């Protein structure tokens with residue numbers, strides 16, 4: 521037994537097999553709820569359908585009954601076939617100029633992508649600071665806040681260092697105008713899931729008729745020599761380094777020394793002290809070439825320590841170091857003048 525949903529833009533229908541895998545005790549992964557939410561999201565894009573569907577089918581259905589879900593899907597499909605047929609007639613079918621998904625829709629698509637890809641979440645270490653299982657709970661909104669906080673253009677290349685199953689990369693590819701989004705992940709299980717996440721993401725985005733930028737999910741160790749260039753060519757670097765040790769952070773600082781001025785690094789632990797001041801004792805610190813600031817924690821987000829999470833925005837700026845040496849030189853020149861003056865008067 522299966523349930524089909526026709527695409528609002530005439531792409532291939534998606535199929536769910538019944539019985540649906542019920543959320544492992546949590547409704548956010550309940551595929552039946554996902555089907556109803558999908559119909560609601562399609563209605564958001566098609567106001568002509570919103571009222572009739574809400575009044576007729578979205579008001580009474582039983583997610584535990586196949587018959588009820590079957591009739592829900594059949595009536596949705598009938599309505600959609602009508603709209604798609606109508607659009608086929610018009611000269612400029614609206615969806616040909618695909619738009620980016622709204623933030624609400626993208627959150628739903630990332631959940632659908634996760635549900636259809638990560639079939640055994642227990643195989644992922646769920647104690648990660650941002651476990652993929654609950655991505656939509658806080659990480660999604662957090663990344664939205666980062667997107668609002670840093671100016672992003674189509675000249676930008678984004679990289680997520682240690683990208684897990686790829687949720688942040690997919691979100692950035694669909695939510696920003698970056699010309700390329702890259703994720704590098706070394707562990708086997710998340711990398712394998714990232715492949716199916718990518719496949720299902722493309723299927724869902726095509727099904728909704730939504731556009732997204734180019735992205736690459738790479739399996740590898742981001743410290744490997746072969747990825748130095750991927751990092752040095754990036755202009756926006758995300759690294760959730762909260763649980764990284766000093767050795768790993770040091771290795772990352774080495775890569776950051778190659779980044780161009782203006783490049784932004786957003787992390788969950790700061791790479792240099794917030795009150796770093798250049799002196800002749802810390803000239804080799806990464807702090808000499810970057811400004812760092814603490815970003816406001818996401819409203820409502822608390823970390824497992826109970827304190828609100830805070831984030832750090834680092835911006836590469838070598839003029840800091842240049843002006844330090846300028847001042848040093850001027851100071852030396854003044855000292856020399858004073859010496860000369862004092863010599864000449866003696």
Ligand SMILES: CC(=O)NCCCCNc1ncnc2c1ncn2[C@@H]1O[C@H](CN(CCCNC(=O)Nc2ccc(C(C)(C)C)cc2)C(C)C)[C@@H](O)[C@H]1O
Pocket residue numbers: 648649650659662663666680681682683684685686688704705706707710740741742743758759760761768786787788831
């Ligand atoms: C071969 C080998 O294992 N060598 C050891 C190398 C260690 C360092 N190199 C690594 N290379 C590649 N991937 C590695 C290596 N270290 C570990 N990871 C992977 O990071 C993943 C965990 N990721 C999260 C995955 C999802 N992505 C996010 O949460 N991204 C993200 C980034 C920034 C933010 C903000 C802006 C808010 C700060 C929010 C979210 C973080 C915590 C590091 C795990 O799957 C690890 O396997």
